Amino acid sequence: MKEKSFATLPVFLVDDEASVLHATAAILHSAGVAHVHMVDDSRELLSALEQQPASAILLDLFMPNVTGTKLLPDIVHLYPEIPVIVMTAAQDVETAVRSMKEGAFDYLVKPVEESRLVASVRHALEVHSLRRQMGVLKHYLLSDCLQNNDAFAGIITHSRKMRALFQYLEAVAVSAEPVLIGGETGAGKEMFAHALHKLSGLTGQFVQVNVAGLDDTLFSDTLFGHKKGAFTGADQSRAGLIAQAGGGTIFLDEIGDLSMASQVKLLRLLQEHMYFPLGSDVARPSDARVVCATNCNLAQRMRQNQFRSDLFFRLSVHQIEVPPLRQHKEDILLLLQHFLDEAAASINKPAPEPSNELITLLSNYHFPGNVRELRAMVFNAMALHRGGPVLAMDSFRQTIQKQQKSGADNSPTEPSDGLPVIIPGRFPTLEEVEEAMVREALKRAKGNQGVAATLLGLSRPALNRRLARRAMQPES
Structure with a gap:
């Protein structure tokens, strides 16, 4: 039981x-x-x-x-x-x-x-x-097992890193304290919030709201509701989403963009489990569990006086960081096949097989948009697929090259274009740098010149000309 x-x-x-x-x-x-x-x-x-x-x-x-x-x-x-x-x-x-x-x-x-x-x-x-x-944590550390695999059915993975997060979520699901979910856009924060709600055993609803862009009045009205006559146009009373999530979970997405005035009201809700509808001076109790998500660095926002430290520490009683796809690349093939099946079913077509060349290309791509970006790539490729047993690569190449040219393929933790490049010792020539980059691209592409050209942002003929000019061979 x-x-x-x-x-x-x-x-x-x-x-x-x-x-x-x-x-x-x-x-x-x-x-x-x-x-x-x-x-x-x-x-x-x-x-x-x-x-x-x-x-x-x-x-x-x-x-x-x-x-x-x-x-x-x-x-x-x-x-x-x-x-x-x-x-x-x-x-x-x-x-x-x-x-x-x-x-x-x-x-x-x-x-x-x-x-x-x-x-x-x-x-x-x-x-x-x-x-x-x-x-519960002691049990998981000793047994390395999950009690409720069904709660994570929507998260496609066989990564040990992701499994460790699943075990942590099972452990904190028994708590009524808030949970803060961090991670880049498209990494799957919302799916983790849904899984947490399923694990909690709460009988109420899972209610989601994106708080980015809400001013204080709209935030208060959306979450706490209002009394009749609270403002012009308030012809009748309205219960907010906190009441709707009673006995369940309220999921606040993009919490890092919340205004300072709204942060004070959220802090009061967390501390006192009470809130005031707009126009009312009678507090109402709340038993909704609060789960928040952000792709912002809240510690940095605190230092910039853009996020209250007391709210941060109250929100982060339990905290997880969903890793970007580039940190669990062992899931790329699994996700690729899952999205292929999903996309094919949506347009009533048989699912083609991904080529080894495509798998190599995706394994070397940085995925700034994470799992969501991979899904969009696959659905776009399936829409353009004209039949045949093997999925065409053209749309994948075009998307990756476009990202590379726009400079969007940058990790938030990696150096930006404005940071200096540190080169110890003798400064290399452009020809030496070019040769080293081509060799590295060929190595990562496992000798596949088409994949290497995409990684370098070149056309296949352009790479062939460089290889012919220098008579370069792929490294084994």
Whole structure:
């Protein structure tokens, strides 16, 4: 049976007074704690925990039948991962010290201030989440296995680097904390967000919004909604996407482009699990899990005072970096065949075979647009394919040459045209540089002159003339 996600595990309230149970539950519900389980007979607690795991327990010490003093050490022994918050009317220091020694996570004296109660429960939930994640990570490190391969079915790969990310996602899926997904455009960040939602076990929707280009008002209206009459044209109230994602996941793409004013509102949502619709002064709770993605360097944006550091650290409790395609080139052939089958099916044609020459060419290409660019290449080639068992290469060559001429084939981490070239020792002549480049291109192309010409940005006849002039042969 699949383990329930952290976000669905309830907080147990154990007290023999019904008024205390209902008042405490109301406070937690208003603070965004959606799942609360009330136990008014202490004798039923341990059997209830066997049937339903808990994320935290609020325990009264003085109850009839079985006291909290007796239950506390049993809970700590049987369920060490569950934080137990003692909440009792006893104010003496001796009772508090004894409770903490026996494993209580916190000690609250009735009547408890709402802010103190909420802060203690939230802290307990965070600790419980971290404890579970450590257990899951330890399991994956020891077993090197995946529990739910189906969640990653849409990500075509046999790369060990990608598999390690899958294992990390399975581990953090049990957490309610935000996840920050980084990576270049086209690398597959959205697919990782979808996989995380499937793994989480959340029953709500996966709701996606690209926040790039949204000013603060549009951001607030899109996410938080508005009351009737909040602004001109607001003829009726509208729930925002946060409400739509209740019990599920809200995926905020291009988070690095969010305005500073909107960053403050997002930070409040993450810290308090509350938000204000436009035109309303009544806060509403949110239990949507927040997942964000960016292709920006947020650390650099922080240094430039374009991104709040407190928001960054709140967002990056769990953080993954999706590698660009050039860092898992072993997947190129697998992706090429997958996209060929997909493209052929979309136009009701049989899928041709890729030639060895095409595979060599793509294996030497940098793919600035990553997996998305490869897919576009394949679909374009299939649309132009006029039949035959082997896929034509012309469209691939043209796309790659166009990218090379435009200078788009540059990694963000590699030197740009404006940086100096460091050449130690004697400065080579242009003829020597040309010869070295041609030899390297032929080596990478495994002797295929057509592929080497494409890598060099030359036509096949132009390369042939250079080879004939120097009588150069491919290196073995």
